[in-house]
Structure formats: C-alpha cells, structure tokens
Amino acid sequence: MMKSKEAIILLEKYENGTITKEELTLLESWYNHQASIGKAEISDEELEENLAGIWTALPQASDESHKKNIRIWPMISIAASVLAVLSVGFYFYNLNKTQKKEAMALLSSEIIPGGNKAYLTLSNGKRISLTEAENGTLAKQEGVTITKTDDGQLIYKVTNTGEKGGVSAFNTIETPNGGQYQVLLPDGTKVWLNAASMLTYPVNFGKNERRVELSGEGYFEVAKNKLKPFRIKTDRQEVTVLGTHFNVNNYKDETKASTTLLTGSVSILNLKSSERAILKPDEQGILNEKSLSVQQVNAEDAIAWKNGEFLFNDEPLESIMRQISRWYDIDVEYKGVNPTDRFGGSISRFENVTKVLEKLELTGGIHFKIQHRTIIVTN
Structure with a gap:
C-alpha cells in the first residue's frame, strides 16, 4: 500500500491538474483504503462544516489532540472540491508536529532558494541567459571583453585602450525573481545585484563621469576616480560618489527608497523635490513620497542579502x-x-x-x- 507521504504528493498533483491516469488510479485505491478503515462517517452537510473550519483549527491544535490520533476520514468519493482541501486539510489535522514539518517540506520541495541567475542584453539587442551560457568570453564591444565566470560574475575588461570609448553602447543586466549576480565594470567598480533588479550601464564610461541606472537593489564598491564621479540614477533619486561602498534599495513596489553608506561619502538628490543630503558611514538616506531624511543605522544590516x-x-x-x-x-x-x-x-x-x-x-x-x-x- 502506498505510503502517506507519497499520497500527499499525488493529492497535490490532483489539485493542480498534473496527475496522470495511473497516478489517479493509485490515489483512488489508497483513498478508498483509508476510508474503509475509518471509524466515522459524516454527512455532506457535516463534511462541509468540517472543511470550512479545519484551517482555523490547525494552528491551535495542541499536542494532546495529535496524540489522540482521531481518524476523521469520511466515506466519500474523490471529488475535486473535497480533495483540494483533504490534500492538506484533513491529512495535516491528524499529523503530529514532526510529521507536519515533513509534509510541509514535501509541499515546498519545488520552492528552492535563489541563485546566480541573470540575463544580459547587449547594445545590439542580443539577449543572453547567463544561467545557461557557458563560462568564458560572451562578447567583445568597443575594446572591452565581456566574460562570464563559474562563480556568478560578469566581468568587463578593457583589452584595447587604443579604441575610442563611447557612451552610446549600453548593456543591461537583469536578475529575475530568485536571481542574483555580480558585475565587474570596466572602471573596476563591483556591483552585486539582488533579485528582481536591473542595471543599465555604458560599455565604456565617458570622459567626465561614470553614470549607470538602477532598478531594484544593488550593492556598489565604486573604484576611486576623483576626476570622474560615479552616478547612479533611479526613478526617484540620483546618488553621486567618487569612490566608496554603499547599498541602494529602490524597488518600485516598496513605499520608500533607501541608500545606506558603509565607507566614504555619498550625495543623494531627490529628483522630485531637488532636496539633497550628504551621507556619512553608518547613515541611511530614506526617500519617500514626501521628503528625504537621514538616520543612523548599522550599515552592515543593509547588505545582509549580499552576504547570503x-x-x-x-x-x-x-x-x-x-x-x-x-x-x-x-x-x-x-x-x-x-x-x-x-x-x-x-x-x-x-x-x-x-x-x-x-x-x-x-x-x-x-x-x-x-x-x-x-x-x-x-x-
């Protein structure tokens, strides 16, 4: 006879419509067996009442109620409206805490943590999946070689200083939900991108400044260059630095944007009100719909995501x-x-x-x- 853990998986498949005919036959046989050994039969009305209240009862279920191991499997057919709840409802109701954790782990087995996943779009429109691309050279543009490494980095290296650099050629790296990636820009600046983020940057920076655009969240270790300030533009703010370490969180679905400084100094410009603020280490600039403010923080907390x-x-x-x-x-x-x-x-x-x-x-x-x-x- 099929084990209960395997049954949970098949019940999930039935609910989401991916179960095969063979699996459905096996599930029906198992379910009928559970019904045949049950000690209670309930009417359709009683069943509906039980289903309606079972989720709210679960969190308050005590250890004693689990020890009683009350069997409440009803003598009913496998109907979709019932199985959708039975698969997680009735079954979890009779599990002890250890079994409940094991079953939850089974249900979450397809929900895996994020990893090094991203897409690179070149200036010519070519889109490259960095998840699937082989390690090594991906492209060459304007005297710059673009390389993918096996540890989740995209490296831009100037290979021909004789070629004229320009700001007309822009690349974009984009991480999906469940993705992160690291970029080494041609000037030596390192950028870590969090999930659901996008960074647009020129293949070669101009003579007077280094400018990029960010959506989402990124941690920057900017290479020092007093003659060429590094500017990060978002839809709400512009951050200007000469060389420092800081984090910018600017997700569109968040009510505020924040810039957190670890070392050096940064200037923040509110693009809507033209407010400015200068941050010192362990300070955070917070930009909401109304104003720009500065508060004291532990800056390391802001880059916990970058450290896993x-x-x-x-x-x-x-x-x-x-x-x-x-x-x-x-x-x-x-x-x-x-x-x-x-x-x-x-x-x-x-x-x-x-x-x-x-x-x-x-x-x-x-x-x-x-x-x-x-x-x-x-x-």
Missing part, C-alpha cells in the same frame, strides 16, 4: 514577505492578518523556505501554509 542572509529588524510583515517572494519566486496571500505588523529575525537565504517561515513563526502571532507556489499568511 535574511535580516529582518522590526520590519513590517509585508516588507519581509516581499523579500521572501522575490528570492524564492513565489506569491503571497494574507488571510486575517495585518500586513503592517512588525517582526524580526535572521536566517540564511539558502535555507529551505519552510525553515525561513518557521523562524518567523517563532516570533509569535503568525502562521504559514504552502499551496503550490503560494504562501498563505494567517494569524
């Missing part, structure tokens, strides 16, 4: 879940919980998503369910 960590320090739940959504490439739904409530915690970004969610649950007040590639947040 999630670090949530009294952050709104909706902001935390957006970070998780980008990195694991999943959707998020809220049911009966306030997305503005604040939580904290830290964990590796390369853990299974269930580990991340369990760490957040320890803070109290929230619970998570996984359905396909959607995380449902409940209280």
Whole structure:
C-alpha cells in the first residue's frame, strides 16, 4: 500500500491538474483504503462544516489532540472540491508536529532558494541567459571583453585602450525573481545585484563621469576616480560618489527608497523635490513620497542579502514577505492578518523556505501554509 507521504504528493498533483491516469488510479485505491478503515462517517452537510473550519483549527491544535490520533476520514468519493482541501486539510489535522514539518517540506520541495541567475542584453539587442551560457568570453564591444565566470560574475575588461570609448553602447543586466549576480565594470567598480533588479550601464564610461541606472537593489564598491564621479540614477533619486561602498534599495513596489553608506561619502538628490543630503558611514538616506531624511543605522544590516542572509529588524510583515517572494519566486496571500505588523529575525537565504517561515513563526502571532507556489499568511 502506498505510503502517506507519497499520497500527499499525488493529492497535490490532483489539485493542480498534473496527475496522470495511473497516478489517479493509485490515489483512488489508497483513498478508498483509508476510508474503509475509518471509524466515522459524516454527512455532506457535516463534511462541509468540517472543511470550512479545519484551517482555523490547525494552528491551535495542541499536542494532546495529535496524540489522540482521531481518524476523521469520511466515506466519500474523490471529488475535486473535497480533495483540494483533504490534500492538506484533513491529512495535516491528524499529523503530529514532526510529521507536519515533513509534509510541509514535501509541499515546498519545488520552492528552492535563489541563485546566480541573470540575463544580459547587449547594445545590439542580443539577449543572453547567463544561467545557461557557458563560462568564458560572451562578447567583445568597443575594446572591452565581456566574460562570464563559474562563480556568478560578469566581468568587463578593457583589452584595447587604443579604441575610442563611447557612451552610446549600453548593456543591461537583469536578475529575475530568485536571481542574483555580480558585475565587474570596466572602471573596476563591483556591483552585486539582488533579485528582481536591473542595471543599465555604458560599455565604456565617458570622459567626465561614470553614470549607470538602477532598478531594484544593488550593492556598489565604486573604484576611486576623483576626476570622474560615479552616478547612479533611479526613478526617484540620483546618488553621486567618487569612490566608496554603499547599498541602494529602490524597488518600485516598496513605499520608500533607501541608500545606506558603509565607507566614504555619498550625495543623494531627490529628483522630485531637488532636496539633497550628504551621507556619512553608518547613515541611511530614506526617500519617500514626501521628503528625504537621514538616520543612523548599522550599515552592515543593509547588505545582509549580499552576504547570503535574511535580516529582518522590526520590519513590517509585508516588507519581509516581499523579500521572501522575490528570492524564492513565489506569491503571497494574507488571510486575517495585518500586513503592517512588525517582526524580526535572521536566517540564511539558502535555507529551505519552510525553515525561513518557521523562524518567523517563532516570533509569535503568525502562521504559514504552502499551496503550490503560494504562501498563505494567517494569524
């Protein structure tokens, strides 16, 4: 007879429409067996009531209720409307905590952490998947050789200083949800891109400045050049530096943009109001719809993502879940919980998503369910 863990996988396949005829036959045989050994039969009305309340009962289920191991499998046929809930609802109801974690891990097995994934678009319009491209030279433009390495880096190296550099040829590197990448620009500046981010830059910088455009989040280690300031333009601000280390977070779905300085000095310009601010190390410039402000922070916290960590320090739940959504490439739904409530915690970004969610649950007040590639947040 099929094991219960295998049954959960088949029930998930039935729900999302990917189950084969052979698997459906096996599932039906297993389910009928479970029904035949059950000790209770319930009516359709009672079943509907049980299904409606089972999710809200789950988070409050005590260890004692699990020890009782009450069998509530009904004598019913495999109907889609029932199986969609039975697959995670009734089955989880009878599992102890250890079994529940194992089952959640099975359901999340397809939700893997992000990695080195990106697309490079050359000035001629050619689009290259850096995930699939072989290591080595990808292209040569204006005396610059573009190379991909095996550790997730895109390197621009000037190979012919005799050729005239120009700012007319622009390249774009874009990371999808679940992606990150590192770029070494021709001037020696290093850029780390977080998930769902985009950087547009010239193959050769001009004589008077080094200008790039950013969407999303990037950490910059700018090569020093007092004669050519480095400027980062977003849709909300422009950051100007001569040579320093800093992080820019400018996702369009966030209510604010932030620039955090680790070393050196940076100037921030609010493109809407023309406000300016000069940052010192361990300061963060925050730009919202109304104004630009500066606050003291631990700058290392802002680049936890670059160092492979999630670090949530009294952050709104909706902001935390957006970070998780980008990195694991999943959707998020809220049911009966306030997305503005604040939580904290830290964990590796390369853990299974269930580990991340369990760490957040320890803070109290929230619970998570996984359905396909959607995380449902409940209280």
